[in-house]
Amino acid sequence: MNQQVLIQAHQRIQPFIHNTPVLTSRLLDEIAGAHVYFKCENFQKMGAFKMRGASNAILSLTQEERQKGVVTHSSGNFAQAVALAANQLGVKSYIVMPKNAPQVKKDAVRAYGGEIIESESTPIDREEMADKIRIETGATFLHPSNQDEVIYGNATAAMELLQEHPDLDYLMAPVGGGGLIAGTALAAHYFGNNCKVIGGEPSQADDAFRSLQSGKIEFNDSVNTVADGLRTNLGDRNFPIIQQHVERIILVDEDEIIQAMKLIWERLKIIIEPSCAVPFAALIKERDNFKNKNIGIILSGGNVDVKNLPF
Amino acid sequence: MNQQVLIQAHQRIQPFIHNTPVLTSRLLDEIAGAHVYFKCENFQKMGAFKMRGASNAILSLTQEERQKGVVTHSSGNFAQAVALAANQLGVKSYIVMPKNAPQVKKDAVRAYGGEIIESESTPIDREEMADKIRIETGATFLHPSNQDEVIYGNATAAMELLQEHPDLDYLMAPVGGGGLIAGTALAAHYFGNNCKVIGGEPSQADDAFRSLQSGKIEFNDSVNTVADGLRTNLGDRNFPIIQQHVERIILVDEDEIIQAMKLIWERLKIIIEPSCAVPFAALIKERDNFKNKNIGIILSGGNVDVKNLPF
CATH class of the missing domain: 3.40.50.1100 (Rossmann fold)
Structure with a gap:
């Protein structure tokens, strides 16, 4: 594994994907106390980074x-x-x-x-x-999250974000099956400028948080979270990458996820899935630790039933 | 009034507004039977073209x-x-x-x-x-819709859209107080390449439709529409522009507005007000008249109570 593998992955898929826009909001920056760059994979083809x-x-x-x-x-x-x-x-x-x-x-x-x-x-x-x-x-x-080529493909979202904003202090992504956060961590490692990676995970599906603590893959006891994309477990291909390159994982509660989701809807005027809101919820929760930093957040997808919203 | 007035208006406001993105969707194009370019004023500062x-x-x-x-x-x-x-x-x-x-x-x-x-x-x-x-x-x-400088400012949304897509056959905008459709019509007249302008208006607040028929400003009998931004009446500054430069107005029913709004939410993954959805509803309703045409639609704003949606 080296950075050439990721560059090739990006070149390979470029004709078949969107280079999605990066959005910012003065008001969300104020709320977060930081400069936040949202990479909008909800605008990706079929509506998600997958x-x-x-x-x-x-x-x-x-x-x-x-x-x-x-x-x-x-x-x-x-x-x-x-x-x-x-x-x-x-x-x-x-x-x-x-x-x-x-x-x-x-x-x-x-x-x-x-x-x-x-x-x-x-x-x-x-x-x-x-x-x-x-x-x-x-x-x-093809495995949804625990396969090298899938992880490398996922990495390209953060690569594009770092191309536009090379000076990010942090990259944040949600943690579900582990494929996105692992790809994001590889992108930060090879293309970031001392860019740290933080995962956001629901308290109600905290397998990755506990896995990092214990040093082995733990399993979810419950998956009772509104962030339905994050109910899956880590795998043996992505966990070692996460161990090596993710600084830490911040847990957030259900009301924090829903509140962050609503904020993004109202302020960015975009539709994101609950899972997407988890890293921003984590940032707000620990805003004192990220004061005035440049933070990239991967908004992972926008496939949500608009007739059945959690707020 | 000449095109220089509009160019100056655009130069004047440029440092203080966003040049908003233009979105497209293969699936919405299929539904409309045309090539549709959505000018996203829901991403404008404070969330609307205003x-x-x-x-x-x-x-x-x-x-x-x-x-x-x-x-x-x-x-x-x-x-x-x-x-x-x-x-x-x-x-x-x-x-x-x-x-x-x-x-x-x-x-x-x-x-x-x-x-x-x-x-x-x-x-x-x-x-x-x-x-x-x-x-x-x-x-x-300052009047919300019936004042020359306001109308000229509104025109700049369509001007930017025509800069990106000079070959539009049609520009469509919602009709409320008349300030947006009048500005859009001026932009099409001075900067379009034989670009016709069509208004979309709720059947439940059809003052502009009837005004064009009678040749004088008519008033709304009812304003019982979900498109709450379109309940206002035309004014004496914008009506003559509309008479001169708007080809016609298409009326749409409430269920058509709500259906079009939901489609845009689900497919473009963006949050728009009900009023915004009216021109797209009009396009779908009369799709046979716009087959394979290039159509620009001004999505006027995105300030909606996400806790109280019409679908």
């Missing part, structure tokens, strides 16, 4: 592999990302989704050209179904 | 006039725009607001540095109070 990792993973396959397609299991943004990224490249995608996944999510995957295979809803059922398809079709399995 | 007109009006005053301040009556975006524009220029602003205006709107005006003077809630009460302040203080009265 498009970067999925695109890089598929583009890294050989022609022979591409012909056999790709398979993943996800009911969230990665399902849509794989469907769209595969479709853009003329690759067949099999998306394993639980039977009880919301119809709107299934419709989105189909609209992007993915073939949905339904499974029972436990993680093991979903993994087994994906494995079955992999064996039957020869499709390559 | 910042342009207010800034131009205040910057057009003499030093002596500026020293005596400005006064307006508004409970909407123009109140905030005058407060902030005046504040940026070190000018005192008096904002007449009805006693029963929402606290959040009063707070916003105060946060931007405006002095609120409360009045009873009828239009006549508000006008009388503004006139009283004008006489007592010597402040200059």
Whole structure:
């Protein structure tokens, strides 16, 4: 692993993704007591940074592999990302989704050209179904967060942000499965100017916080958080990167997440998922530690049911 | 009036406003059957295009006039725009607001540095109070929509959009008090390449539609529309411009407005006011008349209570 790997990943996916805008707000800066640069991956294709990792993973396959397609299991943004990224490249995608996944999510995957295979809803059922398809079709399995090419693709969001703002003191990202924070940490390490990386994580799904403390991968006891994109667990590919390059993880409570989400909606006039608001909630919570610093925040996505908001 | 007036207005206000981004969406293009360029004035300072007109009006005053301040009556975006524009220029602003205006709107005006003077809630009460302040203080009265400098300032949104996309076949804007559509029409006339202007108006507040038919200013019978920014009436300064330069006005129903608003929220991932959605609703309604055309839409503002949405 070196910085060339990340540069190549960025060059590889550039034709297939948006270089998303960076927004700022005087009022949010006042609230945070710092200079905050929001990297708006909610404006990314299919509405989330996952498009970067999925695109890089598929583009890294050989022609022979591409012909056999790709398979993943996800009911969230990665399902849509794989469907769209595969479709853009003329690759067949099999998306394993639980039977009880919301119809709107299934419709989105189909609209992007993915073939949905339904499974029972436990993680093991979903993994087994994906494995079955992999064996039957020869499709390559793509993991939403715990795969090198996915992590490198995710890193490109922070790379673009650092290109625009090379002097960031901190980069902040939410911590779910660990793929985004690991990619962000690699970007900061190779392209930052002494740029530290801080994760934001819900208190209600604090596996990464505890994993950093214990030095081994811990699992979530509960996942009772509004930040539905952050209910997943760290993996063995991203955890070592997080251990090495993430300074620390700040936990935030549910009301802090919802309050931060509402602030971003009202002040930036953009739609973000609850998961997105977690790093900004963490910044507000510990504002005294970030006074007047330049802080980049990865707003990870904007796929939210606007009829069912937490505020 | 000539194009130089508009160029000067733009130069005058440029240091005090944002050149707002233009967004596009493949999916919204498919729905509309056209190429749509959304000029995002919801990202303007204080969250609406009104910042342009207010800034131009205040910057057009003499030093002596500026020293005596400005006064307006508004409970909407123009109140905030005058407060902030005046504040940026070190000018005192008096904002007449009805006693029963929402606290959040009063707070916003105060946060931007405006002095609120409360009045009873009828239009006549508000006008009388503004006139009283004008006489007592010597402040200059600024009208939200029916004043030349305000109209010229409003025109600059469409001017910027035409600079980026000179080949627009149509420009569309919502019609409320008439200040935005009149400015947009002037911009299209002087800077467009045979660019036609279409207004979108709620069926429930159709004064402009009927005014164009009858050839004189008609008044709203009802203002029972979710598009709360469009409940006001045309004025004698903007109506002649609209008569001369607006091709026609398309009426849309409440459910069409709400549906278009939801589409823009979900697809562009941005927060817009209901009023903003009216031109896009008009485009969808008459999509057969705009097939494959290049269409610019002014998204007028994003100040909406996210706790109280119409969908």
